[in-house]
Amino acid sequence: MDPPKEEKGPPSYQMTILTTDGESGEDGENNNSQITTHVDCMSSQFSPVAIMNVDDIHPDGPGVENALHAEPLQGNAVGGGGGGGLGERRKSRRLVYRLTQVPPPHLTLLFALQQSMLAVSYALTVTLLVIELVCARDDNDIKTRIMSATFLMVGLSTFAMSTIGVRLPIFQGPAVSYIVPLLALQTLPEWQCPNQEYLADHYRNQSINVTVLPNGLYPVPKDWIVEKIQQLSGSLMAGGVLHCLIGLTGLVGFIMRFVGPITIVPAIVLIGLFVYKVAVRFSETFWGIAVLTSGMAVVLSLYLGKRQTPIPAWNRRKGFHIKWYPLHQVFAILISIIIGWGVTAILTYFDVISADPDSKQYYARTDTRNSIITEAKWISFPYPGQFGAPSFHVGAFISFFIATIMSVLDSLGDYSACARACYVPQPPAFAFNRGIAVEGIMSTLAGATGACHATVSFGGNIGAIGLTKVASRRVFQVIGVLYVVFSLLNKLGAFFITIPYCVLGGIQIIIAGIFIGVVLSNLQHVDLKSTRNLAIIGISLLLGLMMPYWVEQNPDGIQTGNQDVNRIIGIVLSNPVFVGGVLACFMDNTVPGTLKERGLARPTKKPEPAADEEESDKPGADSDEFEDGLEVYDIPWLPDRITRSSWAKYIPIFPGTTPARSLTDGPIMSL
DSSP states (O other), rough: OOOOOSSSOEEEEEEEOOOOOOOOOOTTOOOOOOEEEEEEEEOOOGGGGGGOOOOOTTTTTTTHHHHHHHOOOOEEEEESSSOOOOHHHHHHHHHHHHHOOOOOOOHHHHHHHHHHTHHHHHHHHHHHHHHHHTOOTTOHHHHHHHHHHHHHHHHHHHHHHHHHHSSSSEEEEEEEGHHHHHHTTTTTTTGGOOOOHHHHHHHHHTTTTOOOOSSSSOOHHHHHHHHHHHHHHHHHHHHHHHHHHHHTTHHHHHHHHHOOOHHHHHHHHHHHHHHHHHHHHHHHOOOOHHHHHHHHHHHIIIIIITEEEEEEEEEETTEEHHHHHHEHTTTHHHHHHHHHHHHHHHHHHHHHHHOOOOGGGGGGGGSSHHHHHHOOOSSSSOOOOTTOOOOOOOOHHHHHHHHHHHHHHHHHHHHHHHHHHTTTOBBHHHHHHHHHHHHHHHHHHHHHHOOOOOOOEEHHHHHHHHHHBBBOHHHHHHHHHHHHHHHBHHHHHHHHSOHHHHHHHHHHHHHHHHHHHHHGGGGGGSOTHHHHHHHHHHHHHHHHHHHHHHHOOTTOOOOOOOOHHHHHHHHHTOOOOHHHHHHHHHHHHHSSOHHHHTOOOSSSOOOOOOOSSSHSTTTTSOOOOSSSSSSGHHHHTHHHHHHHHGGEEEEEEEESTTTTOBBBBBBBOOO
16 A cells, blocks of 8 residues: 655645444445545644554455445435436445435444544543642542533533534544643742641641541641632633624634744643653653553554454354454553553552652552542532632733633644544634634633533544544534533542543553654645744744743742732743743744745645545545535524524634635645
8 A cells, every 4th residue: 555645735645444333324325344544644733543643454454345445425425316327436435424315323422432432531631730730639529529520621622513513523522722821829938838847837727627648647627728729720711702792793713823833832732741741740750660561552653563453253244253454553551551551550459659648659559549439429420610710810811812822722722633634624613613612602601610611622532533533523412411421420430530640640641752753744835945944933932942941940039019010921921822822923023034935825726636545535635525514604593594594604613605714725734
């Protein structure tokens, strides 16, 4: 199999997989086929699940004869009815279930569970970082409630985005772009957690009876924890309102005029470079397990990338047989977590890992947080205001606002990537605006429930669409329902909290590494021979690393005569995304340079139709062979007299009477 030919747009990797055997979609197509697909690397939150090399599975491997006899799509497939022509045969190879198709209930549930497991590590990482920031590491009740709030917001956001937002099969999860603001806040004196000596003096001076924790430590007073949660919640709600207004007012298009790859790369790469602090914090509890977990993920997703897993299967036509499927790649993260967790349990049993509460290894043990599960309620519902009335913190708001801008740019790239993976036209401007508005509403609700982080699109799940060939919108609606159910089952959230920190640290090594690599791929559209571009990128990265380091080393270095102003300036300068991103944006828009040189040139002619069948399977290879049309972005229950009235054109989230226009007609950035 030859490597994919070079084409405009994000890189794609070719792989061959065996799809669902013996099942039919609503159009009656037989899905017994081995499918060649291309996965777009389009997100800052990409995972090893979708990373495949060219020739991942050799065409001469088991089951290749099925690929030669794949049944064509029938019925209402775009481009004609029956007939089984070459065009129809191509469509049958591209997707098992199109965006508008509904798989059988049992397959819908299985597909939803598979996609749900891909993003669990992200949800855990951001949630545990929030827990660390509010000093709730040893408060099992607070930890469980925050985890449940996270699951609730993931479910509601995913369902809302696929139903009334951009209406593409997009998973919404905790925003990685919010990790840096949380880390920046931890450098401020008022956000640092008290040590045991301070807590002992506090309880002694207040004459308060306190129950020492099972590990012999003094607990942080709950009212201190709740106060921090309230400040984060109110600040996030304010940031969510601004996020929503960006979509409702159509400011997305205005922002995109000034933001290109040269701005995006330094800003988001700096996020990845600063995520190492999170990876170290978790990994240092037991480096051996962290390395084992990350190494296992690398082996499963990369070194075994050219292998398939034999899976016993049965259907009426073949009876019992072996199905070859890259299962170890699809669940590389999940398998690595299970193996790392199991080895940690063995080391805990033999006391290889220290049981001293003062040791860092204490949080690597598997028996230190088992009480969380027994103490958690079976059923509880996270509700707005569960931690009290939200308050406001200027520093947190500024940090969240910067993260909001980055998450908007992130989502734009993900929407475009998802459209390509689903073989539908690029989202028109009103669909982009509506998706951003829904994200803002959900972020506001996340603040109200105490999740303390926003929700944005996940690119790793978009890559999984290319792997599984299941682009059904219904699957992602079911994912939303599943996560809402998870949020109600408090003991399930408590179970995830018990994952050893060292295991999570190992996963973060993989996630952060791939994160940085995928972001750097945005430079494919930029002229890297230009001294102008290299200087802007290099200076922005350097200043983005220098200023936060200087602020951390000199906490009293900023003296304006006003403590509040000092604090605000310190927060801004300690945020590498702000420093690097703003500097890159300013220089990119002021230093002379052509649009082509900056990576902003739009294509001047329509892509040539694919010359052969293999080439036509690539997303966007032939714009006339979309599986569905622009109607997928319409909300079906809203009457046309509203959405396409003469006044609707003044509302950016409605199509109005003007032709659909995409915000990403030029090169699409893989954020």
